Amino acid sequence: MTQHVLDDLVARGLIGQSTDLDALRADLSEGSLTYYTGFDPTAPSLHIGHLLQLLTMRRLQLAGHRPLLLVGGATGLIGDPKQSGERAMNTKDTVAGWVDSIAAQASPFLDFEGPNGAQLVNNLDWTREVNVIDFLRDIGKHFPVNRMLARDVVASRLESGISYTEFSYVLLQSMDYLELSRRYDCRLQMGGGDQWGNVSAGVELVRRADSRRVNGLVTPLITKADGTKFGKTEGGAVWLDATLTSPYAFYQFWIQAEDAKVGEYLRLLTFLDVEEIAEIEREHQTKPGLRAAQRRLAREVTTLVHGQAEAEGAELASSALFGRGELRELPESTLAAALTEAGAREVPKGTTIVDALVASGLVDSKSAGRRAVSEGGAYVNNERVEDPELALDADTALYGRWVVLRKGKRSVSGVQLV
Template sequence: MNNVLDELQWRGLVSQTTDIEALREALENGPITYYCGFDPTAPSLHHGHLVQLVLLRHLQLAGHKPIALVGGATGLIGDPRMSGERVLNSREIVATWVDRLREQISRFLSFEGDNAATMVNNLDWHGSLSALDFLRDVGKHYRLGTMLAKDTVARRLASDEGISFTEFSYQILQGMDFLELNRRHGCTLQTGGNDQWGNLLSGVDLIRKADKKSVHALTTPLITKSDGTKFGKSEGGAVWLDPEMMSPYAFYQFWLNSADEDVIGWLKTFTFRTQEQIAELEQSLVEKPFLREAQRALAGDVTTLVHGERATEQAIAASAALFGKGEFSGLDVQTLDGVTAELPKAQVAVGGSIADALVESGLEKGKSAARRAISSGGVYVNNEKIADEDAVFTADQVLADKWVMIRRGKKNWAAGQVS
């Protein structure tokens, strides 16, 4: 059994551990069973969860056995946030989101072989627990002083809004999860983001007090940009893993646009490239940054990991077409929807004037200017130059029965939506 801890540390995936030498020994003498929990507080996982999924996969590839827990129970409660009390979602919504998260998580782990992954829902044990049993069997192991000292709890208590007993109790439920998985599956390690450190320790302490056993916790650091801004599509935005919430094209573009200062660290954290491969990309970044080989490797690897090879190929082809170096004709409707999502648009029809579309989309200010742009050779439809001022859209220009791509000059794009 190879020890994976050094690899995880090199990749920047280790922030806090309960006892790093004890964990190292456990991994060396493994395999061990480990788990991470994912609460259905939204219909999709995002970039923060992706760090945990990559960590789970690294550990499984090293021979250890993962448990992925989807919080059908804890998702009904909600982990306390600094920003204030959560709005509780209905049981029906949470159940739907549980199914969506299970499907997303399943793509990252192998459910076959000696160290096959297991998927669990904590509603299976929390749902049937009575209040009396909860207080007698679990509550007696918790001390209010320790619970009140948790960072998020302390800050919320000091706020005008305070904190409800519901959210205050969340740390007990997560501690119970670790205890239950230790009893059922021999699970001895829980992982999570470093904002979950207090909740992870809740389980470690509960197992020690209830069953007199020693277990481990490991957190990953918060992933940030080198300039200090939040990691996301925009300030406070999330990089969603669901293609309906963030298209594979937009997802690919996010990683492709990584800053030089960030890309090597993100290659370590989010991909499975070897140290030697990443070192080569780092050298390329220094010597030939204009090639953006590191960014293209990062975008390709992470998009393939999340959305598959086909979606990645489509995203790459779309990127090339937008630079005038490829064709749009081979792109599927999902990719075209992603490409056009943030472009100015015009409603067009087969037989409709291209000059009018230039004006409606905002690529030109008036009909005369649009006609001059066409006659001067500066207008393209699907990367094909248009020469006739009176040209109209034709049926063979319509992409996926929905779009035409209009370009003014080298870089100014608009999308014509065919009605």
């Protein structure tokens, strides 16, 4: 017997909050149901916080339901209120460009052919012609101000200040659900856990305006073991765009997943069966040092986002840089991307290994560099170095200019000879 898609979502931990799961189950069981998730163009690329939504959309489509991929050409001009303060307004041309790039980036995750083929929609199409009088009469009248003030993000901003523009964002997003309900018989909106206020407001607007019951569901926010928000690094977001976060850096992000969370990430972000994931978890608990679960996670998610060839290249680079593979088998482009992500710096030809270790950031002083060499903990292209005066030249380097440096087992960087 085929598993109901809702049971699969429950088993994977994909349901954070919902309006009425029994009602949603009944609607999903009736036949193909149209649903949507919205993505606001507030940056040139989606990041891994959006990836969960795209994969959840795909799960429902594989179960026979029809996705609407909404890119917020209108809502992106306003921006969902943030806890930290007012958003900077981007120009209309900038937002329009981001609409196109995000639509192109999100589309490969869905199938646009067949009876339940996805459809791309832009809320600017129905928002640009709405005049302010009609908006206030037809939409605004359904929103009690006291309930809007009680929303967490609004309440937290009342003292520091929130503009009427951001305060009104929920009306615009809710209008999306009303329009999609009328145009496409859409009966489910999905989103991230931080969107529950907007999702539930849209459900309520459809009920008030059209006396129609529709569904809302949000996934939980993905967090680290300490409860902090998942998906950020010291440098900012981990982007799905390969020009902003290279496939190697993307792969490395997943390799570093915490032992306590790797099973959860496998359930949320891959299409592996939950039974197979449970077996991976059992093996990982037996031999956590092998990090087999993290390697499987990194391979699966990188393949989903960047394709099999890039995933294999990132996996090969990761293995080679840490001494488990042959560096000379790496294409120069892969090697260069990996070393750049690892913090490689330019140094003149003839630089000594000690000076290169300092320049790469692997040690903080020449004395520390000499100590690393004397203790047998310094490596050039995965070969242990014994001479602290070793000069790096084109013969030493890979492709005549790249040198992989390692201190101990885990600290890797490099230099580019110029």
